[in-house]
Amino acid sequence: MLMWTQLEKIMLGTVVSAQLCQTRYMNNFEEFKAKDGESLNNVFDRFWVVINDLYKIKVTKTELEANLKFLNALQPEWSKSCHRMRNDVRISTMPIQELYEILMTDETMVFEKKANLDKKNKPKTVDPISLLASQLA
Template sequence: MDSIIPLGQKNTLAEYMILSCADNRPPMLPKDLYDSWKSRMELYMQNKEIGRMILESVENSPLIWPTIEENKVTRTKKYVELSTIEKIQADCDMKATNIILQGTTLTKQERECKLYNAFDKFSHIKRESLHKYYLRFTQLINDMNIYKMKLEQFQVNTKFLNSLPPEWCKFVTDVKLVKDLHTTNYDQLDAYLEQHELHANEVRIMRESNQDPLALVANH
């Protein structure tokens, strides 16, 4: 009779079986399971060639490169000037760094997903000034630029305009008529809209008091 292994144990055994022969990529970093990731990463490193030295590079910090005096000036040795043992250690340091960076790639992917989601759901906060709205949008776009996330200019401008509340409707329509959203930037759109913020606020107040906002805009 075959022994029955709980599903969770089967998964764990499978992970370590894969890990023992995984040469192409290290285990990815589970966001809230650092201890598990640490153990798996150690096993992965030990399974690599000169794995013990790679692991020691992580645990004991990388090689402090030796120096040499040349023409009465002390400088760091070049790689070709290192001893055989020092070269091996330097190579291990590089491999350890690459393994850790590859293992944390998922963190970058998760961050990008969150930023795209934040962009899709970005909207105006009730009673928020145009300036604060602009600053929040700018921060989001800057964060996306850090990760070199591709967004078309038209896409950014359209999001900036269409996420404004209803009191901005007429002024958004106006700016779309006078600005080319493919070539302008949202800084220029913000500068244009700022001229009409007082009127937009008046429209909001009229709407909240159940008066006709269109009549107010027509009068202006």
């Protein structure tokens, strides 16, 4: 009888471990976000790992769910490209790899736009010596 009790505990532990693993993978999908300044390639690679983890536990997301999650996870500078892709009729059937390839064509434009915004919003520094000289004159 003792052996069956131990076996039940082992099996219960296996079920709990599987549930914890499934919860962790689902949270990784739900909370996925691109990091500031991260390239589209790196974002896609990390997202692909999350999708593969879900497949391991036999959880599948539709093309639409995966595509929208990927688009929503991108940084704000991608908003114009994301808006265009959300309005694309094929978004619900488009494989995530195809979405990535389409977005890759916009990456240079997005980083140039971000660099221009950063340059525009950069606080102007003042040389204290020239400020002092201009006030003394």
